[in-house]
Amino acid sequence: MSKLAVTQIVKLVVPAGKATPSPPVGPALGARAVKAMDFCKEFNARTAHLKPETPTPTLITINPDRTFSFTFRTPPVSWLLKRAAGIDKGSGAPGQKVAGRVSLKHVYEIAKVKCGDDTLRDLGEQRVVSAVIGSARTLGIEVVP
Secondary structure (H helix, E strand, C coil): CCCCCCCEEEEEEEECCCCCCCCCHHHHHHCCCCCHHHHHHHHHHHCCCCCCCCEEEEEEEECCCCCEEEEECCCCHHHHHHHHHCCCCCCCCCCCCCCEEEEHHHHHHHHHHHCCCCCCCCCCHHHHHHHHHHHHHHHCEEEEC
C-alpha cells in the first residue's frame, strides 16, 4: 500500500516578531521537513505591527509538498488580563489571595479583542465577557466595577 499525502497542522505560541529557528519553532517544523527559517521570516514580517514579545497563537498548515500557510490569533486571555492588571503571574491561591485588580471596562476591552478570533466571533460579546471574568477569577484577579 502506498502512503497518502496528508496535510499536517501544527499549533504553536510564538512571540510576535521574535520567531527564530530555535525551539519551539525549529523542532516542530523540522520534524515535518519544512524550512523553519522561511517560516520565521514570513511570521516576523506579518507580526511586525504587533508589540514585540506578545504571545501569538499560530496555526500552521503544512501541505504534502512541504509548502505551508499559517494564521495567527489574538493573544491568550490570561496574558491580556495579567497585562491589564499589571502583574507578572497569577495568584498561587486564587479565591483566597488577590493578585491584582482589573475594571469591568478592561474586561470588555479584552472581550472585544477576543471577539476578533474566528472561533469566538459567533459566541457573542456577552458570553466572551463571562469567559474572561472566569479566567480572571482563576488567575486570582479581582474584577471591580
